[in-house]
Amino acid sequence: MSTLKLTCIIDDDPIYVFGIQKVMDVINFCESTLIFKNGRDALDNLSSIIENNENIPDVILLDLNMPIMDGWEFLDEFIKIPSPKKVYIYVISSSIDPKDVNRVKRYQDVKNYIIKPVGPEQLSTILKDFKEDNFS
Amino acid sequence: MNIKHSLLNIFQDNPTCWQLILDQALYGYLISQKNSPENFYINPALQEHLKLLLTDFKSEEFSFEIKEPLEKSEAKSIKTEAYFFLNGKKIASKKAHFLSFSFQQEEFYIAVFSSEKITRANAYQKTYDVGLAEKLKISEKAFQNNFEYGATGMALVSLEGKWLKVNKRISLMLGYTKEELFKLTFQDITVPEDLEKDLSLLKRLLDGEIDHYQLEKRYYHKNGSIVYAILAVSIVKNNDGLNLYFISQLIDITEMKRAEKRIKKLFKKSKEQNERLENFAHIVSHNLRSHAGNFSMLLELYESQLDEEDEIITMLSSASSNLQETIEHLSEIVNMHNSIKNTMESIAVLPVAKKTIENLSSQIQQHNLKITLAVDASLKVKAVPAYLESIFLNFISNAIKYSSPSKASFLEVNAEVEDAFIRIDFKDNGLGIDLEKHGHKLFKMYKTFHEHEDARGIGLFLTKNQIQAMGGKIEVESAVDEGTTFSIYLKKTT
Structure with a gap:
């Protein structure tokens, strides 16, 4: 049985989104997913969800390089929104640039930085972290 | 006491009085030995007058003659002309009152140049004009030549x-x-x-x-x-x-300007090329990676859903992981030069060497490689810790990989100070490399020189890049079947 109810994927790459969802199915990662193509799209919707205390995602998988509003801008805005529930944010990017890696470390709200491609092992680790924090 | 009658005695006892009178006299005075005219004295007034005619007055080159020779010790002075010579060339003739007298059995002249009023003051003005004209003539000629040519x-x-x-x-x-x-x-x-x-x-x-x-x-x-x-x-x-x-x-300065323009153009071009390269590096490290990542993810997914092994999918997976690895290496090189500055620190060499040997101990034993370590504990280099470890790992594992199976293998690691650097030698007696044949591509990417299953041709390439990125250099000496010595130079620190 899955332990996550809702996962939010913010990424502009449809192949990645398709793939990660498949992997999620395979390891039974979560019950449902919420997909946004860029930071702006995600921020608008998530802020209204949080405001109305609707179904807030447990985990956000955030890409960095996206059109309109990139991952950094999204992070800066999102962490300002007070949420009744702790949301686990993972930055998931292809960039292995040390500048990006170090920059992510400065965000306390970001659980970890995961370099693409993401497979079952990485998702399992996320799941394990979440379980340890919430059910032990 | 009547001073006028005592003058002689006064002057005799006080020669400086005479000196003062002659030095400050407005008239020109000349005193000379009759038989050796080169032995003479002329006072400042006359000196100045004569000097102004000449650019460079030296008494050695100067001489004079009297128009009418004087009789011995005459009671009265006579008025006659004196000719002045410089290096045998007549430069002036002046009228003067001459008097001959004897002193200590020698005959002398004294001449007073008063008739033409060669006083110090007017002599100066007069001869200044003449002298200046003379000088101008000379300098004008020099100027003309200089001007024209x-x-x-x-x-x-x-x-x-x-x-x-x-x-x-x-x-x-x-x-x-x-x-x-x-x-x-x-x-x-x-x-x-x-x-x-x-x-x-x-x-x-x-x-x-x-x-x-x-x-x-x-x-x-x-x-x-x-x-x-x-x-x-x-x-x-x-x-x-x-x-x-x-x-x-x-x-x-047209030529200089042209050269400057060429250099500026060249600089601009290389700057542009560098920017393109950085852009390319970004494409490699991000865009290519994400596509390759998608491939790998989808293949893995697909493979996991297969009931039995599919040869083509297996090969696709292998191709995909090779692609990933290549991109990994490329990005590593790119990032190496970009992010180096902040991560350099002073590291002792010996612990890194020991740790690497320890990590590789099972392989070292397996190949019976004898490693001797001659590194002073005080030696420190400026390096990125991960790079230094990777460099040691590379050279030691190379020595293992390419040791000769036919003899007792050894690797000597020595470090010593050389100017501002620390030179670390890795000397083995392994298979060796034909440098004449392969030297030019030894440090290139994806070049291998032995048919070894683990040879991927990336180690030396990465190592060289890491060393260079840290401001060091690498040298190699090798002979086939004798062995190889790699010498690396890293910046010394205290």
Whole structure:
């Protein structure tokens, strides 16, 4: 049985989104997913969800390089929104640039930085972290 | 006491009195030994007068003659003429009162040059004019030669800008004959954009605000091309302070300008290329990675859903992981040079060497490789910790990988200070590399020289890049079947 109810994927790459969802199915990662193509799209919707205390995602998988509003801008805005529930944010990017890696470390709200491609092992680790924090 | 009658005694007892009188006398005095005329004294007034005729007065070269020889110790003085010579050349003749006298059995003359009023004061004025004219004549000639054949362009230019006198160099520089130039003003051949700054400086010169100026400006050559020059201008005034004309000096810097332009162009080009390369690096490290990542993810997914092994999918997976690895290496190289500065620290060499050997101990034992470590514990290098570890790992695992199975293998690791660097040698007696054949591609990416299953041709390439990124260098010596010595130089720290 899955332990996550809702996962939010913010990424502009449809192949990645398709793939990660498949992997999620395979390891039974979560019950449902919420997909946004860029930071702006995600921020608008998530802020209204949080405001109305609707179904807030447990985990956000955030890409960095996206059109309109990139991952950094999204992070800066999102962490300002007070949420009744702790949301686990993972930055998931292809960039292995040390500048990006170090920059992510400065965000306390970001659980970890995961370099693409993401497979079952990485998702399992996320799941394990979440379980340890919430059910032990 | 009657001083007048005692003068002789006074002077005899006080020779400095005489000295004062002669030194300060307005008339010229000359005292000379009759038989050896080169032995003479002339007082400052006469000296000054004669000196002013000459540019460089030295008594050794100076001599004189008397027109009428004097009789021995005459009671009265006679008026006659003295001829002055310099290096045997007559430079002056002067009338004087001569008196002959004897002193300690030697005959002397004394001459007083009063008749032509060679007083110190008027002698100065008179001979100054003569001397100056003389000097001017000499310097004018020197100036003429210098002017005409000098390496700089020189010109006299009227207050209105007309060329009054120009030298050969200017003709050469600007392509006009002298006659053509005389019909032009400098304004006519100045590149219009450069005229204003020249004219404004010229005006300040005319107004007496400045006494000279220098600027870089452009002229049009007769053939229409542009001549770059450094121009220096000063002004000549007459005794009343009225402006007469300008003296202009021109240095042609066209060649220098062209070279500078070429260098600037080259610099711009390499800057652009570098930017393209950085852009390329970004494409590699991000865009290519994400596509390759998608491939790998989808293949893995697909493979996991297969009931039995599919050969083509297996090969696709293998190709995909090779692609990933290649991109990994490329990005590593790119990032190496970008992120190096902040991560360098002072690291002791010995612990890193020991740790690497420890990590590889099972392989070392397996290949029976004997490692000797001669590294002083005090030696420290400026390095990125991960790179230094990777460098040691690479060389030691290379020594293991390419050890010779037919003999007792060893690896010697020595470190010593060499100037501002620490040189670390890795000397083995392994298979060796044919440097004549492979030397040029030894450190290139994906080059391998032995048929070894683990040889991927990335180790030395990465190592060299890491060493260079840390400001060091690498050297190699090798002979087939004898062994290889890699020497790396890393910056020494304390």
